[in-house]
Amino acid sequence: MSNNVPAQRAAVEPGSRLDDLLATYAELKPRVDELTGRLKSVTDAIKAELTSANPAAVRVDVDHPALAMPLRLSYVESWSLDTKRLKEEQPAVYVTYARKGGRWDLRGRSS
Secondary structure: OOOOOOOOOOOOOOOOOHHHHHHHHHHHHHHHHHHHHHHHHHHHHHHHOOOHHHOOEEEEEEEEOOOOEEEEEHHHHHOOHHHHHHHHHHHHHHHOOOOOOOOOOOOOOOO
16 A cells, blocks of 8 residues: 555544544553553663673563562564565565565554
């Protein structure tokens, strides 16, 4: 789907389910964004504390009275494919294995 296709303007009937959902979204989204940012900061800080206190460990369990369940910090190895490089250096291989996909994305937009 191209970003050059003009967007349709959705009609929102007052009192409709969509009207209620959009109002709820407007209420929750800023709070969730703030909490998500705070949680990421706290999570990153916990990881830093645990890894500096346990530099040789690849798995660290931690419990605290405030936690509903213990936390486990684990080193997880991952592999990824440099698709940009593959496309440049081996375009036939890239085209052979490339898959086209799509998803719906809902986000705020500037006018």
